[in-house]
Amino acid sequence: MAKAVRVSAKEKQDENRRRWGMVIDLDRCTGCQACVVACHAENNVPVVGEQEAARSHSMHWIRIERYWEGEYPNVKARFMPVLCQHCGEAPCEPVCPVFATYHTPEGLNAQVYNRCIGTRYCGSACPYKVRVFNWFRPDFPEPLEQQLNPDVSVRQRGIIEKCSFCVQRIRRVELDADASGREVEDGEVQPACVQSCPPSALIFGDLNDPESEASQLARSRRAFRLLDFLGTDPAVIYLKGGETNV
Amino acid sequence: MEDTKHLMGLFRDGTETAQVIDSLYELGMEDRQVTVMTGVPYPERSLGRHVEWLRLPNIVLAGALVGFFLGLFLAVITPHLYRLDIGGHPTVGFPPAAVITFVFTMMATIVSTFLGVLWEMNFPEFGPKHYDKRVTDGYLAVLVEHDPSEEGQVRKIFEQHGCDSIQRSERQPL
């Protein structure tokens, strides 16, 4: 599916720029939720507890969508990790009245917590519903507060947050590479979900680098993008899964 | 204006009032010497008075222009001061700019109409004025500023046209 890796005209202009992206191989995903846990730990995402989760107030930056297909006994389970798609033409960005979300030159859909005033307009505009609102004060019950990541701020109540592709890790690698005067190597940047995925279903890399593993996989015949028909130009590319019988 | 006096006559009828005004003009009164106060807006020219030219439309137009350029500044200039790529939109797009410019034009037009008309009416003005409370009860008040020598003639005109009440008028707090 060549269409899936179509490079938009804007990107062609600065081809040297990176465009961070992720490939998710649905064939490999087992739905183990390790990425979800890793993300919570890395990004100081509060755990809301059973009661609030039942009220749809849960806060996952990445979630495993599980779909059942078919009728018993031929039931198939399908797992699909969904995180912020870092759309090139993100519907969430122009609607924010205070520029709290915008597109970085490296293709990240950035969320600036300090600017956010909590209109939740971006959440309504997002077709993937991956934006997460802080419904309450962040709460880290014992012993979770012992493992807060000092690289990531804890967000206040009343603002939107979402997957950042672990921007703190990207920055660290870039700065380290700059300091030692070399290029960032492929595979050097690993967001927490990618790092923790046991079957390596998630691959992160520069989609504008034709040699990177991510961009090579993205050219696969199995590649598709979520809700591609909306024209949002996501940076997350899925590889179609086969049959998974339960 | 120590050498002039004010006389106020109250009338019940518009036609009579118009005739009074005609007679006052025949007497040689000038426009600025005669003031008519009514509790109801009489149609322009029905009392035989000349109609003032208003600056209001110009004020409104000026306000609209100010609002237009303010809107244009906000919608077209400010995004360039801190450029951010949002959703692949151009820094300045026609539809949002049109909306913002339109609304700001309208806002300034409204505000300038209001301020303009207050300015034209010299409002707010709380000082003492020539007035009679019966105006809002349906009387038409004709206030004449005249030389003391003309008082008899003015009174006569008032009486001829069925004036309900003639009084020396002093400035009083409203």
Add this chain to the structure above:
Amino acid sequence: MSDREHMAGDSDVPEGQIELSEEYRERLLLAQRTDAEINAAVLRPMMETGPKFWITVAILSAIILWGLYAWGYMIYWGMGTAGINNPVYWGLFIATFVFWVGISHAGTMISAVLRIFKADWRRPITRGAEAMTAFALLMAGLYPFIHLGRVWKFYWMLPYPNNRFMWPNFQSPLMWDMVAIFTYLIGSSLYLYLALIPDMAMARDHSVGWRYKLYRTLALGWRGTEGEWHKLHRALNIFSVIIIPVFLSVHSIVAWDFAITLQPRWHSTIFAPYFIMGAVYSGLAALATILVIVRKSMRLEEFLRREHFDALGKLVMVAGLGWIYFWFAGFIVEWYGNDPVTRELIHDEVAGKLAPLFWLQMTANILPVIFLAFRKIRTNPKWLLGFTLLINVGMYTERVLIVVGNMQRNYLPFDWGTYKPTWVEISIVAMTFAGFILLYILFSRIVPYVPVWEIKEGRLRYSLRRIGRLWVPTAAEID
């Protein structure tokens, strides 16, 4: 006496011998009163406030205080105390916001559009309509604040640069919204106030004590000279021309808040005109409701008469037909397209979980249109009250369905959700309803509810003319 003369014109027909149909006689009722009597009739109910009034004020204040507590509770503990969730990010707050903006639309409709078309029957009801606009907008204007996750940072939306010279994002429909609602609020308040100045002078001349001081200040020194009237007329004419495009733009922008997203059933070009039509429909209905209640409670039967209810009822009916048309025009396209998400949404609304709300909406919006076609029902205050209340129940339901109903379903079925308002939301919504009523009844006791000078001006226009055996009132063309 001038009034009589205007009424009878040049005809020397003795009163009592004139044969007039009831409709005509009704229009001339006021002509037989002197200006002073009209003043007194308008001012008396303002000054007399019985125990009923104070009990109402106390109850409303209690509801408002409770709502403020709920709001404070929500600000302190977080938005999660409300029922909104992921994916229903916007709930009752935004639905009620749209409802109030809708209500605010009839004021301008009545006073500006009818002023331009010189529809004479508008005169006694203009002030009530304009006050409704202003207060409904005040209530609507609360919701963007209530709805903000960090309301204490609301000023970041104001158009001024931050310390890095970054201005707000004028591409965001929320910015358009804020600016447009502010403009409309300023416009409708100033319009209301401008037309109020001569009546403030009238009240000043007939009051003492704190009222005198208040009216004297608000009258700004009005004496009623020709120049003042002339300027006031010009300003009001300019205002009514300007405020119409503003009123159209405000509700269009509210509709675009929804329509610019990719959410199925929101992403539609018909949304702006559909919202405007719905706004006019619910606003006119609310005006009729209010007029019936005010007429009764302030004994203004003499001013708010059957001809007004008749005309207003017709307008409500026409707006209702328009609403049905626009609703259908949107629905048929969505239904026919059969896009999976839209299909699911429509199914959920018409036959699923939301079906009771949907059928309530349709019944409450369509039934009154049919009944208001009958003159007997339009002119009967009780029926009119019932049907116009029903319309607003329907229109409120419509807003809830549009906001909440459509957010429950979207492209990825995994994200589907439900929504149930909590006590926080209900208390805050009740607060704005109580706030609107409280502001309105306080206003009606402080300001002449009926625009006295406009009525007197209208009276100048009428005279009697003989056509065959009949004496009919005719109106003169004056500005």
